[in-house]
Amino acid sequence: MYYLNKPVSSPKVIYIPKGSINKIITQMQSRNYNVSKLDILLLRLFGSPQSGWINIETTLNSRWDFLYKLTTAKAALQNITLIPGETTYIFLNQLADELKLNRDLLQKEYEQQSPYEEGAFTPNTYSLPIGITEKIVIKILLNESLAQMKNLSIKLFGMYNEKKWLQYVTIASIIQKESASIEEMPLVSSVIYNRIKKGMKLQMDGTLNYGKNSHVKVTPSMIKEDTSTYNTYLYSGIPPLPVCNVSFDAIKAAIFPAKSDYLYFMKSKDAKHDFTSNYSTHLSNIKRATK
Template sequence: MTRKNITRLSIFFDLILLIIFTVIFYFNTTVASEKNIFIPKGSIASIITHLSNNGYDVNRFDRFFLRFIGRPQSGFIDIGNNYLSKIDFLYALTKSKAALRDVTLIPGETMYFFNLLLSENFDLKVEDLQKAFEKYASYQDGVIFADTYKLPMGASADFLMQYLVERSMERHRQLAIKVLGIYDQKQWFRYVSIASIIQKEAANIEEMPIVSAVIYNRIKKGMPLQMDGSLNYGKYSHTKVSAQRIRQDMSEFNTYKNKGIPKNPVGSVSIDAIKAAINPARVDYLFFVKNKNGTHSFSRTYTEHQKNIK
């Protein structure tokens, strides 16, 4: 082998070593990151662009590497550390599991207390959550279905509310079509408003159609509903209704002063309450009062109602 060829071979190996050391150095550079990262749906190229636009030290070269090791899943993922080497960061993008937390909206609860729960679990401001809810929801309450939701850690108030409202509104639409054969939002949320009062008043699922019948019977006779549950709206969800409160409350939810159904639901509802609102029992009761068993005694006349009270 000539000296010239030896020189060329030496240069070639030097270049190979240089490339190897450069790659090793590159993949060992530190990437600063949030522990929970949002990965949008789309191509690897669009994911890299999204990360780059949000302050992550990634570039076109990284997308080629990702093609070999795997595709990141969309949504929020938990990569575990704030500082990782470039190669560990890219690997974590493809292997990390979703960062989710369960949160439950119980039937009858109001958005006021659900926002407090979300604020506590996701380290968000109540004011931001309420503002986001008002941005996406058409009604003050009752929009989000009573259910348990798996929500991503690290998400913004706007993201969480958009997700909760859009998912719930689709469930409202599907349920309306299933039960009524058509979805008319105004008509449907009148049922939801009735259901929200039923949810507050009924002692159990069996009572729901009967309470529903009382509501419809009183409306038919032009009587105010006079139901305490309607006054358990917003921050008053767990507050006992007093005579003073009935006199002073000037909201639409005061069914002692206002006839008919409030435009906005009082709180969250279950499917059972909605079904009861749509299909009331065939009874002619006008009154009910809680009895010693924790359920309600129903009556047709005020005289009978007075006896039940005693």
């Protein structure tokens, strides 16, 4: 009874892997939870722990309560969707709002854990436990995103080269911001590569929709005043980092651009784009669109 009443400290929400009781206790020990081999025997009396996320509600429990909750508690999950083309700044706002987390702590954890300022998340719908900490939610999202990216890279190239992959994600982020549809993505990609090949600046508005500017309408004054490296009117080539988080469709378009001689595109009245290799035709398309 003395042993069962000893306190056990842990996060409120913890993850229990699938496997034997021995494996579960061993992993908890590796995470510095105050558990021992004796708990293996006790858990066999309580029953097998449930796998997945569990919410034990408090950070300090008696050993009896802690072991009991391992076998009975479950954490409520909430679906969070990261939309392709959304920036991390906006997504962290969404996480803070929907999971009732601290926005500043999310930003701090992202900056500490992520290798990149932008583009480290994979757009998807994630089931996250309510009550999770800011540190763990960022860790989960980054780990799952990296695993998905590595799997796609290995599928396409047979390997994962971090530096090369970041370059593709950066190009894909421009494609994501500029394209009106998945079907257009390879064409937008071809314009990017064609302009770079000819030594032309990209001059694409979407590169200015970074960070807080994700949904801001790009204006002539904004183009003139923004001196960041995202401004492709000011700097040649692609930005040093992605503009946003990108879909696999955009990444595939960045890797496999359409074969074309297009150098310009302009949004038409049907929300799609008119592509052309001739500047005079491009000017006509602009006049038609503005009318």
